[in-house]
Amino acid sequence: MLTLRNVSKTYPSAQGPVHVLRGIDLDLPAGQTLALTGESGSGKSTLLHLAAALDAADGGEIVVAGQSLVGMGDSARAQLRRERIGLVFQQFNLVPSLKVRENLAFQARIAGRHDPAWVESLTQKLGLSKLVDRYPEQLSGGQQQRVAIGRTLACRPNLILADEPTGNLDEETSDAVLKLCLDLVEQTGSAFLMVTHSPRLAGLLGRRIHLSAGRLA
Amino acid sequence: MKRHLWTLAVLLSHWRRRPFQLMTLVIGLAVATALWSGVQALNVQARQSYDQAARLIGGDAFASLRPTNGTNFEQALYVTLRRAGWDVSPVIEGDVRIADRSIRIVGIDPVTLPQGAGPITRDALDDGPETADGSGESRAVRLLTAPSLALGDAETVAALGGVDTRPTLGNGGQLPPLVVATSLPPETLVTDVGVAQALLDQPGRLSRLILTAAPETRSQSLADLTGGALERVEPDDQGDLERLTDSFHLNLTAFGFLSFLVGLFIVHGAIGLAFEQRRPMLRTMRACGVSARALTAVMLLELTTISALAGIIGTVAGYVIASALLPDVAASLRGLYGARVAGELSLQPSWWLAGVAISVIGALVAAGSSLYRAWRLPLFATAQPEAWAGAEARARRWQLAAAVFLAAIAIGVLLQASGLVAGFVLMGSVLLAAALLLPSALVGLLAIAQRLVRGPVAQWFFADARQQSGGLSLALMALLLALAVNIGVGTMVDSFRQTFTGWLDQRLAAELYVGARDPARAADIADWLETRNDVDAVLPVWDAETRYRGFPVEVFGFSNHPTYSDHWPLLASLPDAWSEAEAGRAVLISEQLARRFALAPGDPIDIAAPGGDWDGTVAAIYSDYGNPRGQVMIAVDELVARFPHAERGNFAVRVAPEAVDTVMDDLTAAFGAGTVEVVDQRTIKDISQRIFDRTFAVTLALNTLTLIVAGIALLASLLTLADARLPQLAPLWALGLTRRRLAAMELIKAATLALLTALLAIPLGLAVAWILTNVINVEAFGWQLPVYAFPEQWLRLIVLALITAIAAAAWPALSLRRMPPTKLLKVFADER
Numbered sequence A: 001m002l003t004l005r006n007v008s009k010t011y012p013s014a015q016g017p018v019h020v021l022r023g024i025d026l027d028l029p030a031g032q033t034l035a036l037t038g039e040s041g042s043g044k045s046t047l048l049h050l051a052a053a054l055d056a057a058d059g060g061e062i063v064v065a066g067q068s069l070v071g072m073g074d075s076a077r078a079q080l081r082r083e084r085i086g087l088v089f090q091q092f093n094l095v096p097s098l099k100v101r102e103n104l105a106f107q108a109r110i111a112g113r114h115d116p117a118w119v120e121s122l123t124q125k126l127g128l129s130k131l132v133d134r135y136p137e138q139l140s141g142g143q144q145q146r147v148a149i150g151r152t153l154a155c156r157p158n159l160i161l162a163d164e165p166t167g168n169l170d171e172e173t174s175d176a177v178l179k180l181c182l183d184l185v186e187q188t189g190s191a192f193l194m195v196t197h198s199p200r201l202a203g204l205l206g207r208r209i210h211l212s213a214g215r216l217a
Numbered sequence B: 001m002k003r004h005l006w007t008l009a010v011l012l013s014h015w016r017r018r019p020f021q022l023m024t025l026v027i028g029l030a031v032a033t034a035l036w037s038g039v040q041a042l043n044v045q046a047r048q049s050y051d052q053a054a055r056l057i058g059g060d061a062f063a064s065l066r067p068t069n070g071t072n073f074e075q076a077l078y079v080t081l082r083r084a085g086w087d088v089s090p091v092i093e094g095d096v097r098i099a100d101r102s103i104r105i106v107g108i109d110p111v112t113l114p115q116g117a118g119p120i121t122r123d124a125l126d127d128g129p130e131t132a133d134g135s136g137e138s139r140a141v142r143l144l145t146a147p148s149l150a151l152g153d154a155e156t157v158a159a160l161g162g163v164d165t166r167p168t169l170g171n172g173g174q175l176p177p178l179v180v181a182t183s184l185p186p187e188t189l190v191t192d193v194g195v196a197q198a199l200l201d202q203p204g205r206l207s208r209l210i211l212t213a214a215p216e217t218r219s220q221s222l223a224d225l226t227g228g229a230l231e232r233v234e235p236d237d238q239g240d241l242e243r244l245t246d247s248f249h250l251n252l253t254a255f256g257f258l259s260f261l262v263g264l265f266i267v268h269g270a271i272g273l274a275f276e277q278r279r280p281m282l283r284t285m286r287a288c289g290v291s292a293r294a295l296t297a298v299m300l301l302e303l304t305t306i307s308a309l310a311g312i313i314g315t316v317a318g319y320v321i322a323s324a325l326l327p328d329v330a331a332s333l334r335g336l337y338g339a340r341v342a343g344e345l346s347l348q349p350s351w352w353l354a355g356v357a358i359s360v361i362g363a364l365v366a367a368g369s370s371l372y373r374a375w376r377l378p379l380f381a382t383a384q385p386e387a388w389a390g391a392e393a394r395a396r397r398w399q400l401a402a403a404v405f406l407a408a409i410a411i412g413v414l415l416q417a418s419g420l421v422a423g424f425v426l427m428g429s430v431l432l433a434a435a436l437l438l439p440s441a442l443v444g445l446l447a448i449a450q451r452l453v454r455g456p457v458a459q460w461f462f463a464d465a466r467q468q469s470g471g472l473s474l475a476l477m478a479l480l481l482a483l484a485v486n487i488g489v490g491t492m493v494d495s496f497r498q499t500f501t502g503w504l505d506q507r508l509a510a511e512l513y514v515g516a517r518d519p520a521r522a523a524d525i526a527d528w529l530e531t532r533n534d535v536d537a538v539l540p541v542w543d544a545e546t547r548y549r550g551f552p553v554e555v556f557g558f559s560n561h562p563t564y565s566d567h568w569p570l571l572a573s574l575p576d577a578w579s580e581a582e583a584g585r586a587v588l589i590s591e592q593l594a595r596r597f598a599l600a601p602g603d604p605i606d607i608a609a610p611g612g613d614w615d616g617t618v619a620a621i622y623s624d625y626g627n628p629r630g631q632v633m634i635a636v637d638e639l640v641a642r643f644p645h646a647e648r649g650n651f652a653v654r655v656a657p658e659a660v661d662t663v664m665d666d667l668t669a670a671f672g673a674g675t676v677e678v679v680d681q682r683t684i685k686d687i688s689q690r691i692f693d694r695t696f697a698v699t700l701a702l703n704t705l706t707l708i709v710a711g712i713a714l715l716a717s718l719l720t721l722a723d724a725r726l727p728q729l730a731p732l733w734a735l736g737l738t739r740r741r742l743a744a745m746e747l748i749k750a751a752t753l754a755l756l757t758a759l760l761a762i763p764l765g766l767a768v769a770w771i772l773t774n775v776i777n778v779e780a781f782g783w784q785l786p787v788y789a790f791p792e793q794w795l796r797l798i799v800l801a802l803i804t805a806i807a808a809a810a811w812p813a814l815s816l817r818r819m820p821p822t823k824l825l826k827v828f829a830d831e832r
């Protein structure tokens, strides 16, 4: 579902170019889960942004759901994100002016594949039924992240990319939210790539890779 | 498509949570549109009336023969021309008073009037036989048969008593029955030429001839036939009125535009703030698969929809404003230019469309930078977020650079360019430059204050005020502009009032002004006055019209008397100006004429006159405020010799002050109110002051509205910032400051910022006043004024600014006082 071949990324900086990624090779087939660990500043988020078609690599090739990202324009990338990819962020990134119910449905609606029954069952499974009429600011961090996960799953993406999704949550909540998430991912058959600091959480996923000095180990 | 609608719905959800912000945006746009389109409505309405007046009797389609000296001529000339084969039709025009209204009477000859000569034939005379009495005769026939008809537009006919009534004139004459005709200018009645001559006391005289065709073979030239009395004037779609009133309308437009700009500042602020607050939302949408193009397009759609709605509200409000101001505008146009403007608005659909369009265009301009930033929005927050202070400082550097650039333009215009447009460019660049400098100036002043005070709370107060000034800067800029323009216009108007009052005292030195309603009795009246012991002098105020290099000029005859040499408001003169003028070797000219043709004392001048052109020198220049025409003062004997048809009915009479009332009563008793009109000095001054006040009523009204707009801007900005203020205040509350004390400090801070802005507005306002009086008025009206300072006016505005700021800050401060501790605590919870 996600393939990286010899991917590199360099940022310019005042002290000269910073080679964040130097030739990354990665395969993530459908239905598999993968944890990506690494020091802070090692380039985990950079890799995730490249895979999510949010940014373009300087070298190598990235293929998502059979489509190569090389040379792809903004509209096509947006379409790919809409239809194939789900993103979960550390800061939840909910739309503050939409109620929980609207936040859950929002990406699926933009993708044109809103399925009310599926959203309803997600809402129940994520334990959000009583909260649907609240605004994000009226929720706790764990509740907000569950909404973000629900929003992502609502459009049944082929590839889910999560950047330290539990980074803002306490240990207990983290475990609960992640387990719930993995259950649902299994049901949808998506590929799941999660960046995390925690070896404990990484252990809950199918496979684990480590990023260091711009290379995978 | 559906996708875009969903995107739009998500964008719009922002306003649901922040109704005040939406209100600010809509109010800003609506007010800007209202002021702009209101002013446009006034201009359109006035021009419509000028056009009708110009088109009346073919002014725009047919050439005409007009008297070279500007006064009515003998009907015999008309007969001569027709005998010589000229296809001409006679017209007489003049003003009469009917029940305290001045009405223009136009006399025509329906028999010779050419087809298609203005609305008269097309719409009025050919209206067919549907006459009020059902006699079946066409209006053309009824015009010719006694008692004839008087055609007027619906408004005028209704105001004079309605169809078929026959109102009585001030001079005792009686109008023919009134009939409504379409397409006539306001306050104008059209009737048969013979009837009009009688009504106007001008028997056997004509104002001009409409020329349909000159004879193919001309045995004699026009000049030979008429002895040089008539000249041919080509059709003109822009009448004198339009030309004379141009600067009045330009002034109005400029103030409308200024108000519009102040409104756009608010809009820019509201849109920028909304963009900043929606940045995370936009980013999320992009991450969820909305392309940059789609997002920008939807934002454009959102903005267009909101601004079109605001535009509709604004245009309706503009209509209301224009209706309210129209009577004053019409009155000042009449007072200043003798122009007749309809008292009711009748606007084309295009005006409504333009109102909505200007709102949309204004919003797009104000949103330009925000839209661009949305288009280029980075998809993920950068690892090192920009320091807030750094971004602010950079913005200030840009503002400084732009201010310097604008100041350079202002200096360039001041040194190099001239003309009214250059004057407004100068004013615009000075105002904008000052507005852009304001944030830097405030930050500098507050930094100095912070260094001067002791105690952590006081220091925090100034540091925080400095930080807050960034978020408020657009509202404060709007306040600065509104205050400065208010001070500038207020200073100009009050300086003018002071100058004008002094000038009236000089110009109106005589105790009584007497006019003969019946010109034939003028000499009798003068003789009667001369014989009285309590009358010191009877001075003729006789005048004629001519043109100087195409510019309309009044020639005014004066006689040798200290009333003139002691009082007349001379601006510049030769040493022996009065004696030279009395001897007929020189003239005195008005400031307008001098400026227009760059004439100075000692320059030669020639004046066209039917009784032989007059050559001499300019002896002096005097101020003649409020007169759109040029004026020349000439010895009365010269006037009589050169202008045989000069108006000779008016006199200024010097009377012992205690005898004024007796002389007035005796005069009226001796001749009757129908023959003589007598006004004392006080009354004339009152009338002049009233005209003066009405002239500036519109400007002052626009000013006040602009100030209200700035107040709304400040209120809205403080309201939208109130939420963002919490993180700054919560720590202080946690440290032990009471909510009441915090609220008080918020109030004082808003007042401090407003006070500093108001203080900075004073020098800027004086600069505006200087530009208005020394550049714009000189270009627009042809006269210059001294500028006086009116500190009590500044004080009033400062207090007003403080009240506005305190009122605007009161709501957020109150809600802070009442805020439950849990909400303040949440600030900390969010900072995990």
Ligand SMILES: Nc1ncnc2c1ncn2[C@@H]1O[C@H](COP(=O)(O)OP(=O)(O)O)[C@@H](O)[C@H]1O
Pocket: A011, A012, A013, A018, A020, A038, A039, A040, A041, A042, A043, A044, A045, A046, A047, B382, B383
């Ligand atoms: N937009 C950018 N411009 C310059 N340098 C960047 C940018 N984004 C990230 N970096 C740098 O790239 C490196 C990797 O960053 P990131 O991928 O965010 O690391 P991680 O997520 O593993 O903590 C860091 O040194 C960071 O400073």
Ligand SMILES: [Mg+2]
Pocket: A044, A045, A046
């Ligand atoms: Mg990271």
